[in-house]
Amino acid sequence: xxxxxxxxxxxxxxxxxxxxxxxxxxxxxxxxxxxxxxxxxxxxxxxxxxxxxxxxxxxxxxxxxxxxxxxxxxxxxxxxxxxxxxxxxxxxxxxxxxxxxxxxxxxxxxxxxxxxxxxxxxxxxxxxxxxxxxxxxxxxxxxxxxxxxxxxxxxxxxxxxxxxxxxxxxxxxxxxxxxxxxxxxxxxxxxxxxxxxxxxxxxxxxxxxxxxxxxxxxxxxxxxxxxxxxxxxxxxxxxxxxxxxxxxxxxxxxxxxxxxxxxxxxxxxxxxxxxxxxxxxxxxxxxxxxxxxxxxxxxxxxxxxxxxxxxxxxxxxxxxxxxxxxxxxxxxxxxxxxxxxxxxxxxxxxxxxxxxxxxxxxxxxxxxxxxxxxxxxxxxxxxxxxxxxxxxxxxxxxxxxxxxxxxxxxxxxxxxxxxxxxxxxxxxxxxxxxxxxxxxxxxxxxxxxxxxxxxxxxxxxxxxxxxxxxxx
Numbered sequence: 001x002x003x004x005x006x007x008x009x010x011x012x013x014x015x016x017x018x019x020x021x022x023x024x025x026x027x028x029x030x031x032x033x034x035x036x037x038x039x040x041x042x043x044x045x046x047x048x049x050x051x052x053x054x055x056x057x058x059x060x061x062x063x064x065x066x067x068x069x070x071x072x073x074x075x076x077x078x079x080x081x082x083x084x085x086x087x088x089x090x091x092x093x094x095x096x097x098x099x100x101x102x103x104x105x106x107x108x109x110x111x112x113x114x115x116x117x118x119x120x121x122x123x124x125x126x127x128x129x130x131x132x133x134x135x136x137x138x139x140x141x142x143x144x145x146x147x148x149x150x151x152x153x154x155x156x157x158x159x160x161x162x163x164x165x166x167x168x169x170x171x172x173x174x175x176x177x178x179x180x181x182x183x184x185x186x187x188x189x190x191x192x193x194x195x196x197x198x199x200x201x202x203x204x205x206x207x208x209x210x211x212x213x214x215x216x217x218x219x220x221x222x223x224x225x226x227x228x229x230x231x232x233x234x235x236x237x238x239x240x241x242x243x244x245x246x247x248x249x250x251x252x253x254x255x256x257x258x259x260x261x262x263x264x265x266x267x268x269x270x271x272x273x274x275x276x277x278x279x280x281x282x283x284x285x286x287x288x289x290x291x292x293x294x295x296x297x298x299x300x301x302x303x304x305x306x307x308x309x310x311x312x313x314x315x316x317x318x319x320x321x322x323x324x325x326x327x328x329x330x331x332x333x334x335x336x337x338x339x340x341x342x343x344x345x346x347x348x349x350x351x352x353x354x355x356x357x358x359x360x361x362x363x364x365x366x367x368x369x370x371x372x373x374x375x376x377x378x379x380x381x382x383x384x385x386x387x388x389x390x391x392x393x394x395x396x397x398x399x400x401x402x403x404x405x406x407x408x409x410x411x412x413x414x415x416x417x418x419x420x421x422x423x424x425x426x427x428x429x430x431x432x433x434x435x436x437x438x439x440x441x442x443x444x445x446x447x448x449x450x451x452x453x454x455x456x457x458x459x460x461x462x463x464x465x466x467x468x469x470x471x472x
Contacts, residue, residue, distance in 0.1 A: 026080060029360060030367030033082055035064060035073035043075025052454040055346050055392055057379050060456075061085060065380065071366060077106045081373045082357075085380030087387075087409040089363055093355055093376060094417030103419060104356035104373055111213075112203070112222060113277055128265060129274055130422055132258070136183065136251050136278075137426040143327045145183070149429055150325050152179050153437040160468045165447050167463035168294050173287035176430060180282040184251040184275060185236055199229035200280060226276070233272055251275070278423075285349050286427050290434060291464050293343040296394045298446045298466070303339065303396055308439040310335045315440055325433060336432050337405070338396040343431075344413035346394060348379040351456040353415060378412045444468050 026032065038044035048060050056062070061083065064072050070086040084090055093101050105113075135141065156175045160166045177197050181187035187196055203225035213220050240252055255271045258264050297304045314329050315321050353376040361368040368374060383391040387410045388398065414421040421427075438444070449462040 028367050028369050031365060033071045033073045033366045034068040037075045041078055045076050048076055049455055057383050058454060058456050061377050061380055077108060079106065079373050081375050082368050083375045083377060085377045087381055090376045091409045093374060097417045097419060100358055100361055101355040102358055105354050112226060133422045135254060137423050139425060142425055142429050146327060147324050149433045153434045157437055157442055157468060161442060161470050165465045165467055167465050169287055169291040169460045169463050172290045173283050176286050177283040180279060184278060186250045194232055196229060196232055199225045230272060230276060233275055281423060286430050288349050288458050289344055289347055290431055291460055292347045295450045295464055296343060298444060300394055306335055307339055311436050311440050325436060330432060333432050336435060338399040340428055340431050341399050342394060342396040345382045347458055348382060349458050351379060352377060381410055381412060442468050442470055
């Protein structure tokens with residue numbers, strides 16, 4: 001009996017040792033990049049989510065860059081991953097979208113954003129949805145939307161100036177959510193029986209948490225927030241179906257028109273997932289960028305001075321100083337776009353961009369096996385001292401004489417390749433218009449907060465509280 005137990009125990013040890021060996025040394029037709037796969041199933045997920053209170057390259061990535069070089073392997077949430085901090089490989093990945101690589105995100109991401117979200121779709125379906133979004137956020141639509149964006153910013157700044165203090169992160173998120181939800185689904189928080197944004201707040205708190213779906217965890221609350229938000233939007237879509245409007249007024253009307261077509265490839269599930277992603281991306285990412293921009297301006301008086309001079313000059317050139325912003329005035333804001341680019345370079349709101357290798361790929365002597373995930377790391381590129389002098393310094397002048405509207409090997413704050421973010425111009429309009437209204441009519445004073453935390457996404461755990469008051 002003892003010997004039988006001994007043999008069973010020995011076989012278990014051999015099996016576990018074999019499993020551990022295969023995990024740590026995956027098979028490959030070539031040379032895998034160096035790196036560590038961590039523990040079976042968990043990999044190095046816990047290290048990846050470790051908090052970081054600086055704008056620097058995340059310690060998880062920085063430590064491995066120093067040990068293994070710019071391309072290394074790891075394992076996150078049960079998947080083998082090649083991490084790229086190499087500008088050439090990043091560019092190659094974006095240029096080979098649909099040929100050698102395709103968009104991919106961990107299962108936890110698709111649970112949160114929907115299995116048919118725009119980031120997980122490929123080919124014709126992705127292009128179809130991209131064109132739908134451009135119908136809302138393209139330049140022609142934004143030209144018409146510009147007066148409303150300015151009025152919204154002016155109205156909110158006027159309100160905030162009557163208060164002793166506001167959290168700029170929360171205030172700008174609410175402002176942008178209100179405008180975007182109105183354009184997308186004609187949602188008005190004052191007349192709606194349910195608060196849609198509260199569900200998104202619950203969603204956001206768990207989005208950048210460790211993905212464990214157990215009651216009480218932030219991730220569980222995140223999924224519940226998504227569920228409630230999706231139910232609300234589904235009910236609103238059904239109401240619109242039952243009581244259609246004669247004139248197309250918002251994105252819901254456009255979606256319903258597409259759904260009614262006999263040859264449509266759009267489904268209700270895809271439409272609702274798209275709506276959810278658009279609502280989230282439009283207000284959360286932009287409010288984070290605006291909060292950081294506001295903090296940078298309060299910390300850098302010379303930048304604030306030049307920004308103010310640019311916008312005061314715009315007002316001076318008008319025949320009527322009280323007339324609203326024009327599209328030509330918006331496009332003339334050269335220093336403003338430098339401030340925006342420098343802010344999003346340091347913000348690194350999207351800390352990782354995922355793709356999956358469709359087939360085996362050779363690059364710089366390494367092999368990326370078919371089916372492996374590839375993680376492009378924008379912070380490592382944006383904070384590379386060989387490309388940006390003093391990379392942790394906020395210096396908008398570094399963008400002088402460069403293109404501030406596109407992506408490049410060294411700048412991917414809005415993605416790259418065919419998946420360059422279609423909402424980029426909308427984000428820039430929101431930021432530029434808000435800054436215009438702020439610096440021409442108001443001053444601000446930092447009160448408290450402003451500290452950042454990355455886990456790995458950007459957060460302001462204590463907010464950023466400021467006092468806003470009108471210029472005399």
